[in-house]
Amino acid sequence: MMCLPASPPALALRTCLGLGLFVLLCLGIGQALEKKVVKSKVGEKASLPCCHEIPSSESLHNYRVYWQKNITDVVLAYPEEIMIFQHERYQNRTKMDPWNLTLWISPMEILDNGSYQCVVQRNSVLVCRESVILFVTADFSKPNITAEVSADSCESTEMVITCSSHGGFPKPKISGALNNMSVEWNASWVSESSFSPYNVTGKLVLNVTKDVNITCSVEYSGFAKSTSLPLKKTNNCVVPPVPPPYNVITASIIIVITFILAITLAARYLPRHVCSHCCKRQDSVEEAVKEYTKAPMSSKVTAETSSV
Numbered sequence: 001m002m003c004l005p006a007s008p009p010a011l012a013l014r015t016c017l018g019l020g021l022f023v024l025l026c027l028g029i030g031q032a033l034e035k036k037v038v039k040s041k042v043g044e045k046a047s048l049p050c051c052h053e054i055p056s057s058e059s060l061h062n063y064r065v066y067w068q069k070n071i072t073d074v075v076l077a078y079p080e081e082i083m084i085f086q087h088e089r090y091q092n093r094t095k096m097d098p099w100n101l102t103l104w105i106s107p108m109e110i111l112d113n114g115s116y117q118c119v120v121q122r123n124s125v126l127v128c129r130e131s132v133i134l135f136v137t138a139d140f141s142k143p144n145i146t147a148e149v150s151a152d153s154c155e156s157t158e159m160v161i162t163c164s165s166h167g168g169f170p171k172p173k174i175s176g177a178l179n180n181m182s183v184e185w186n187a188s189w190v191s192e193s194s195f196s197p198y199n200v201t202g203k204l205v206l207n208v209t210k211d212v213n214i215t216c217s218v219e220y221s222g223f224a225k226s227t228s229l230p231l232k233k234t235n236n237c238v239v240p241p242v243p244p245p246y247n248v249i250t251a252s253i254i255i256v257i258t259f260i261l262a263i264t265l266a267a268r269y270l271p272r273h274v275c276s277h278c279c280k281r282q283d284s285v286e287e288a289v290k291e292y293t294k295a296p297m298s299s300k301v302t303a304e305t306s307s308v
Contacts, residue, residue, distance in 0.1 A: 035115075035131045035132065035133055036049060036130070036131070036132045036133070037132075037135065038132055038133070038134050038135070039134075039135045039136075039137065039221070039222075040108050040134065040135070040136055040137075041108060041136070041137050041138065041139065042107070042108050042109060042110060042136060042137070042138040042139075042169070043107045043108060044108050045104060045106035045107070045108070046104070046105045046106070046112070046134060046136075047102050047103070047104050048102065048103040048104075048116050048118070048132045048134060049100070049102055049118075049132065050065070050100065050101035050102060050103070050118035050120065050128075050130060051118055051120065051127075051128035051129065051130035052101060052120045052127050052128045053099060053100045053101070054098070054099050054100075054101070059081065059098075060078065060080075060098050061081040062080075062122055062123065063078075063080075063120060063121065063122050063127075064077075064078065064079045064120070064121040065077075065078040065096065065101050065118070065121075066078075066117075067094075067096065067103050067116060067117070067118055067119075068116070068117050069087075069114055069115070070114050070115055071117065073087055073089075074087055075087050075090050075094060075103065076090065076094055076096060076103075078096060081098075083096075089111065090105070093105055093106060093107065101118060101120065103116070103118070108136055109136070110136055110138060110169050110195050110196065110197065111195050112134060112136050113134060113135060113136040113169075113170075113195060114133075114134060115131055115132070115133050115134075116131065116132045116133075116134060117129060117130065117131050118130050118132070135221060137168075137169060137170065137220060137221045137223060138167065138168050138169040138197055139168055139223070139225075140165040140168030140172060140198075140200075140225055141165050141166050141167055141168070141225075142165070142225050142227055143163050143164065143165045143216045143217070143218050143226065143227040144163070144164050144227065145161065145162070145163050145214065145216050145227050145228075145229040146161070146162045147159045147160070147161050147214075148160045148162075149234060150205075152234055155209065156207045156208060156209045156233070157207070157208045157209075157233045157234050158205065158206070158207050158208075159205070159206050159208055159231060160203065160204075160205055161203065161204040161205070161214055161231075162201065162202070162203055163176065163185065163201070163202040163203075163204075163216035163227070164199070164201045164202075165199070165200055165218045165225065166197070166198075166199040166200070167198075167199070168197060168198055168200075168218070169195075169196075169197050169198060169220070170198070170220055170221055171189060171191070171198050171220070172189075172198060172200050172220040173218075173219045173220070174187045174200055174202045174217070174218055174219075175216075175217045175219065176202070176214065176215055176216050176217065177215040178206070178212055178213075178214055178215075179212050179213055183214075184204075185204055185216070186202065186204065187200060187201070187202045188200070188201050200218060202216065206231070208231050208233050209233065210233055211230065211232045211233060212230075212231050213228055213229070213230050213231070214228065214229050214230075214231055215227070215228045215229075
């Protein structure tokens with residue numbers, strides 16, 4: 001049993017297309033569909049393969065080909081070689097190969113992300129149906145890292161590190177490394193909807209005790225962008241010397257006082273000792289002079305006595 005009539009009137013077909021119901025096949029088909037995966041980036045061209053290739057002996061005139069997204073949105077419809085419908089979102093952006101039935105979409109948009117189905121009929125008989133998963137990515141900007149000093153001391157410098165990137169899709173993961181050792185960011189994401197570009201910001205508080213290198217990476221759908229920033233300890237002040245123990249100070253004071261007392265006593269004793277020594281020498285000299293003076297006089301008296 002088929003859900004589509006063999007030759008539906010054009011008006012009825014358009015009505016069904018508008019409701020997104022014309023390609024709903026009967027649920028009795030219990031075959032497991034193999035899903036292919038296609039990855040593309042915003043602005044690029046993506047090709048979604050179909051499940052059938054028309055032989056060279058035939059033409060698209062004998063076939064009906066329907067491409068739909070998420071079952072409810074019809075991308076385009078080719079009954080008997082003539083495209084009679086194209087979704088407004090895909091106008092001027094889609095094209096189907098008339099032989100291998102590949103669907104081309106260009107330029108890619110984030111909203112193109114999702115599941116697509118290709119349904120092929122020949123003479124009202126189902127030939128094949130295949131699902132294709134389209135993953136659309138948008139490149140994030142190169143991460144920007146900033147460092148702000150929040151506290152500083154001789155031992156360490158506390159810094160608030162911020163890493164940000166924007167304009168990408170899908171929701172990314174942010175990771176980091178400090179001198180090749182992984183660190184965990186406090187991350188936050190901003191997006192208008194689940195199919196809108198994301199902005200991501202990560203914050204990290206570090207106590208920097210020496211010069212290090214911080215790396216921030218934004219990973220999304222198998223892609224990654226990274227940035228590194230060297231962090232330098234800002235305050236290299238000299239640690240003041242530790243004061244000596246109390247017993248060392250006391251011993252030093254005693255030694256100084258003893259030295260001062262010794263000098264004082266020496267200054268008071270030495271002048272007196274020198275003076276008394278000088279006086280004794282002077283008295284000896286005077287006595288010698290007196291003895292010398294008396295000696296001639298005695299000789300003279302003796303001589304005079306002899307003459308008499």
